[in-house]
Amino acid sequence: MQIKEKTRIGYYPGCAITMGSSSEEYGTSVLRVAEAIGPELEEIHDWNCCGASSAHATNHKLSTALSIRNISLAEQSGFKEILAPCPMCSQRLIISQKDVADDEELKKDVEDAIEMPCNGDVKILNYLELIKNYCMDEIAEKRKKTPKDLKIASYYGCLLLRPPKVLQFDDPENPTSMEEIVEATGAISVDWELKTNCCGGGFTLSRTDIVLKLTNDILECAVDAGADAIAVACPMCHANLDMRQKKIEKEYNRKFNIPIVYISELIGLALDLGPISLGLNKHFIDTESVVNAFA
Amino acid sequence: MKIKITTKELKSDFAKEVKDRSGIDVKKCYQCGKCTAGCPVAYEMDYMPNQIIRFVQLGLKREALTSRTIWLCASCITCTTRCPKEVKIAELMDVLREMSLEEGLANPLEKNITTFHQAFLNSVKKHGRISELWMLNEYKMKRPKTALQDLIIGPQMLSKGKLSFLPHDIKGKDAVKRIFEKCK
Amino acid sequence: MAEETKFEPKIVAFLCNWCTYAGADLAGTGRNQYQANVRVIKLPCTGGIDPLFLIKAFERGADGILVSGCHPGDCHYNSGNYHARRRWNVFRPLLEFCGINPERIQFSWISAAEGGKWVETINGVVDTVRALGPFEGYQKINTIGPDASSESSQT
Amino acid sequence: MGKKIGVFVCHCGTNISATVDVEKVAEETKKNNPGVSYTTTYKYMCSDPGQKLLRDKIKEEGLTGVVIAACSPKMHEHTFRNAAIKSGLNPYHVEISNIREQCSWVHPDKPVGTEKSTDLVRMMTEKVRKDKSLKPIKVHVTKRALIIGGGIAGIQAALDIADGGHEVIMVEREASIGGHMAQLSETFPTLDCSQCIMTPKMVEAAQHDNITMHTWSEIESITGYLGNFDVKIRKKARSVDLDLCTGCSSCWQVCPCKKIKSEFDMGLANRTAIYIPFPQAIPSKPVIDRENCILFKDARKKNIKPNDSKVCRKCIDACPIAPVKAIDYNQEDEIIDVKVGAIIVATGFRELEDGLYGEYGGGKYEDVITGMQFERLASASGPTDGKIKRPSDGKEPEIVVFIQCVGSRDPSKGCSYCSKTCCMYTAKHTMLYKHKVHHGHAFVFYIDIRCAGKGYEEFSQRAIEEEGATYLRGRVSRVYKKGDKLIVLGADTLTGSVVEIEADMVVLASAMKAQDDAEQFAQKLSIQYDKDKFFSEMHPKLKPVESSSAGIFLAGTCQGPKDIPETVAQAGAAASKVLALLSSDELEREPVVARVDRQLPPVFSTCIGCFYCQKVCPYSAIESEDIKARDGSVIKTVARVNEGLCQGCGLCAATCRSKSIELDGFNDEQIYAEINAVEFN
Amino acid sequence: MIEALRKKAEELLRSNTVDVIYGYGEGSTPERTRPVFITKPEDVNKLIWNKYCVYNLTTYLKRQESRKLGKPAIVVKGCDAKTIVVLIKESQIKREDVYILGVTCNGVGEPLATKCKACDVNTPRIYDDLIGEKIENKEIPFDERYAELDEYEKLSEKEKWDFWQKQFAKCIKCYACSSICPLCFCDRCIVDKNQPQWIDPSAHPRGNLSWNVTRAYHLAGRCINCEECQRVCPADIPLNLLNKKLAKETEKNFNYRSGYNIDDELAMATYKEDDNQDFIK
Secondary structure (H helix, E strand, O other), rough: OOOOOOOOOEEEOOHHHHHOOOOOOHHHHHHHHHHEEEEEEEEOOOOOOOOOOHHHHHHHHHHHHHHHHHHHHHOOOOOEEEEOOOHHHHHHHHHHHHHHHOOHHHHEEEHHOOOOOOOOOOOOOHHHHHHHHHHHHHHHHHOOOOOOOEEEEOOOOOOOOOOOHHHOOOOOOOOOOOHHHHHOOOOOEOOOOOOOOOOOOHHHHHHHHHHHHHHHHHHHHHHOOOEEEEEOOOOHHHHHHHOOOHHHHHHHHHOOOOOOEEEEHHHHHHOOOOOOOOOHHHHHOOOHHHHHHOO | OOOOOOHHHHHHOHHHHHHHHHEEEEEEEEOOOOHHHHHHOHHHHOHHHHHHHHHHOOOHHHHHOOOOOOHHHOOOOOHHOOOOOOOOHHHHHHHHHHHHHHHOOOOOHHHHHHHHHHHHHHHHHHHOOOOHHHHHHHHHHHHHHHHHHHHHHHHHHHOOOOOOOOOOOOOHHHHHHHHHHHOO | OOOOOOOOOOOEEEEEEOOOHHHHHHHOOOOOOOOOOOOEEOOOOOHHHHHHHHHHHHHHOOOOEEEEEEEOOOOOEEEEEEEHHHHHHHHHHHHHHOOOHHHHHHEEEOOOOOOHHHHHHHHHHHHHHHHHHOOOOHHHHHOOOOOOOOOHHHH | OOEEEEEEOOOOOOOOEEEHHHHHHHHHHHOOOOEEEEEEEEEEOOOHHHHHHHHHHHHOOOEEEEEEEEEHHHHHHHHHHHHHHHHOOOHEEEEEEEHHHHHHOOOHHHHHHHHHHHHHHHHHHHHHHHHHOOOOOOEEEOOOOEEOOHHHHHHHHHHHHHHOEEEEEEEEOOOOOOOOHHHHOEEEOOOHHHHHHHHHHHHHHHHHHEEEEEEEEEEEEEEOOEEEEEEEEEEEOOOEOOOOOOOOHHHHOOOOOOOOOOOOOOOOEEEEEOOOOOOOOOOOOOOOOOOHHHHHHHHHHOOOHHHHHHOOHEEEEEEOOOOOOOEEOOOEEEEEEEEOOOEEEEEEEEEEEOOOHHHHOOOOOEEEEEEHHHHHHOOOOOOOOOOOOOOOOOOOEEEEEEEEEEOOEHHHHEEOOOOOOOOHHHHHHHHHHHHOOOOOOEEEEEEEOOOOOHHHHHHHHHHOOOOOEEEOOOOOOEEEEEEEEEEEEEEOOOOOEEEEEOOOOEEEEEOOOEOOOOOHHHHHHOOOOOOOOOEEEEEEEOOEEOOOOOOOOEEEOOOOOOHHHHHHHHHHHHHHHHHHHOOOOOEEEEOOOOOEOOOOOOOOOOOOOOOHHHHHOOOOOEEEEEEOOOOOOOOOOOEEOOOOOOOOOHHHHHHHOOOOOEEOOOOOHHHHHHHHHHOOO | OOHHHHHHHHHHHOOOOEEEEEEEEOOOOOOEEEEEEEHHHHHHHHHHHHOOOOOOHHHHOOHHHOOOOOOOOEEEHHHHHHHHHHHOOOOOOOHHHHHEEEOOOOOOOOOOOOHHHOOOOOOOOOOEEEEEEOOOOOOOOOOHHHHHHHHHHHOOOHHHHHHHHHHHOOOOOOOOEEEEEOOOOOOOOHHHHOOOOOOOOOOOHHHHHHHHHOOOOOOOOOOOOOHHHHOOOOOOOOOOHHHHHHHHHHHHHOOOOOOOOOOOOOOOOOOOOOOOOOOOO
């Protein structure tokens, strides 16, 4: 095997997936997988929240400044690429980067607010992009387990794909990146229709009713397509599909009980990194069926 | 409703204001309704997304800024993605929300949503990052009616170690605070 | 010299045959009056106007020049006006750089249907150039030394 | 040496003389312009006596140049030039000074008008001084027309020209003529069967004595100009000898490759490898699809001549023609040279490709079909014998959703224009569907209904009022599969609501696009095309069938989306233009053309051969010419103007830095004289 | 570097790849160089390369005297190499008829020539052989490349007029500017056309403006900024300012830089439908 020098990539976890947060298992599994096969992830020093929907929904300049501060910090540490596993974060960072590139005045204001310059030459990667760019060969080489007949519905949601002209990642209507990764872990991809639908995202607390309806459609579609589990790469999708699942079942009177797993967890299972260390015990919906498939 | 167009309305040139702020040119929209057709939240909205654009086209500022629709938009960007005329509709909603807050016109029926955004940003302002528990706390205090709906989830999250009691302050939290000040 | 009569600028207009010349004719048919300071030189197309023509007109003593042709997309020769536009895009800043007021050379698209626009444009050019005064700079060098034009048949 | 110039100032009744002192103009002109030997004024110069005055004075005074100060040259330049010819003066020594439209009518102050008129007359006398005799350009005409494309446009134009008594060469790249119209089921707004009106025309064209047809052929190159085009046609190897073959069908009946998607049936049915595209094809003789035929595959693999392959050979064995079989595996492409005088381009359109609309499945769902596919489903000679059946399972669809503007009016997919025909054909589709599936429901999503044509509005209203189609105003955002249904997410902006329909089949009113190779083809012909790659007409209003190159005309959808009546009308118009052109042996053209400087050796030409002129010429009228020494070595390469192609815009002349190109009628000396003659003091 | 150059030159001559090398040779003083035309392999030691090699040798591509020597290999700096691109685009020479000996260059002249101050072609963008260590070409922002113009563009209309009138008044119509210019290759220059005489060829001040404006305009979208015109002007007229102004406008309006890309269409022989027309009413 070739010994490659590990590429150094800035790591921007974002609030949702750090330890002690709602989706810490995503962060944990991303880091575990990176240790095993990925490039070297180095946390951006003293990063701050990207502002998420709340910022861009109410104050464009604030939203841009909060995101750009992180990019500038990364630039100062000499990173050429940043991984932001949370698609809310990666989307905000990419959009902000483009907005300042397109608008000199905004750039000036933002640089003034964050008290730092911003060159804009750092590339921001979402998690699927990172895996596709750096880890596909490694997964093939180092895969230890092959799941038995595990059918996975890959769920992208909104933020990985849209707006496509800015993010420029995969086909916005029929993406296939996640399926390729799922298949690399040895699982079977099921073709289903709602993989790019919206789960209601940030409305989980403020308009739970909307979230319940949208997630019900998604769960129903995946289950009807024969999926044993749904793979995601977004903490919000996960929160809505996993934590809210019991409530959905009650509200719409249908039993799903379908595990929602992070794509990083799936990779981790294929590499035999151990379910607990990947955080699979932290899910609301029991993930045992998935873990067992890799036995 | 009746749309009354007066010189005052025409002079205000809402569409131009929107364009100057965001670069979004609503004149391009020819009202095909594809945004509405694909909107996952449209069923809850008081006006369809295309109608909001129509308000902007016609200079009906108040109608647009007091709508519930702008708050119900989930920013899933399906509309922008599929718009045949490349109008950035989701981004337009952002601008309208901003203007709505500035003018104090945010629809009280969607107070949950505006309060959530406020609680979220307050947490960022204070700590530099989100402290989910404290953010939740602030939100629930302000919107007590919503407190019950997450009664089951909260404790379960705590038990799985998913809600930390300690807010995590970043070193540069003062810098973040200054960002908030400068971006008012 | 005291209260002499109002300065009447001389304007040379280079027009394309198909649009602006016909537009100027239409202004006539409609009896739309305008100032008489313009002398029209008709060419098939604005694409056929060499910047040398403009230089020559200034040399001869023009105070202002108008170049006018078909609107983009309407050129009788498909692309003549587009090529012309490219030329003016570089020639105009060059003259400006040399200290010639760009208002002395104006460009317009006037279609065969725009008699009104022709009238407005001519009046606009005449008024603007009248306000600028005679193109003394050029006329001054014109009078130094012998007249170079061997072709001249004027007095 | 000097010219004797006569100046005639017209009163135009009082149109001029009311505000211009014409006598004074004449007097001043005579006084101040040496060389002006005669001046006069006259009440109406354009009247018969006025013209006679001109003719007489040219003779009497021996005038070699004339200025008429009168109305705009657009009015009577032609009149006066013709009068000059009658007195033996070359007409290009006559110039018009426009003192009516551009002076007397717009300047009410008489002294001002008089002064300006005097100026204008002087400018023209100076120009006349430099005028040269020009001869009209004569171009020989080859009395034969080329028609490119064998669809309804091409066929109509070919028949019209052939009936007019001229030879027509028709080139069609498919194996049969007929084009899209042959694929259609019924036609709007009368619902008559397309085949029934198309097939007789196809037969007529094939049997016409004046029409030579080359199917399975393409244009290799076209050179030359108006009246004299040299055309190379590539007759692609058909593998079947058209003279020997009788179209008996023995070969395609035995062909074992039966699973090839039929292009004619839009992929809804299969064909064999040796095939005729459809039963009524003309010529009704097969072609071998060399990509898919197993014999050819074998030959390619083994790198041997096809006829040496031993694989299959069933078709040749079945061919009853003897002693020489009609099938020739080794047949090669053949290049045919023809000379023609005029060309009609009728290359048609293509339907929008699948896959562009990911949100409608991007071609993934069998039951989401295009408009052309629906035509085949509805056609009595189609794969389902005219029964409306879903492609996936053959079930009769109970709810069909028609989506309009798929690819039309959609700049985000690179297509901003309206395809013009879809509103009508969708209305037609709903009717055909309702006629065949009485209990079915048709829903149409539209943005605007555009049915401007005779009987069109009534037709589309009939679809709604009588046939019960439900029209919903809004675009569809998403189509996806749920079970065996298709979920259509649309909007109805009139009620302000989202509409979700569980449909059995979806029909996309796909846009009409320019042919894929339109751009290269246009370059081959030196004709212009628009941003959507449709060929551009010379003038959008007044020259709608002329291309930007003289002698090349446009018919049908290659110029832009249009329906059958409009296509036929345009084809007829193009044909009549060609007939007019072919009616004379020689063409005369205004001699306003550019000319590249030529000099005696050793200079030959001041042209340095930078060829900027060639790059800016809108008509590809600039050629390069090698000036050669006696030993054949090239001394220099310079530009040359092809008079047949030049339209006289002067772009080249203005582009030339050394002023080595000049435009006759507007040459350097003439313009210089005009500029110089402006009175600046 | 000189050794590499000489070796390559010798090789090219010996193999009959070319008939002549246009290069730089020693001048009368160490600070001077002069063009040399090497036709014999044994003469290659006459070739030199140093920071005094300011000229643009491509001007010899248009001259009959040098053309007679046969197929050339020509020593070019990055800036000079751009000329060849234009000459090829304008059909004055075929690519295969010239062998390009590109030299990498960190700037010439003592003090450094103005043209070198914002150089982004230290390594030529076109060559057959590269002599010298490859230098990464910088990307220089638009404003910086045309900074030289700033002080003149700032002048008032009257100041501009006066400045240029003073400059043009010095012109003696010696035409050194056009004869040195590698892109002024017309057999008959426009001033030599006398029917009609568009431009007064005598040293009349009026003709001077017309001549200088026309000369500059004829280089619009073509000049590659070698500054040879300015260097040879006996009256020290800052001719290159005019050329540079036009280069700036061409780039600003048409996004075109002469000599940079052989695949670009010549700026003044093409157009875009959305070209600027702000100034057209």
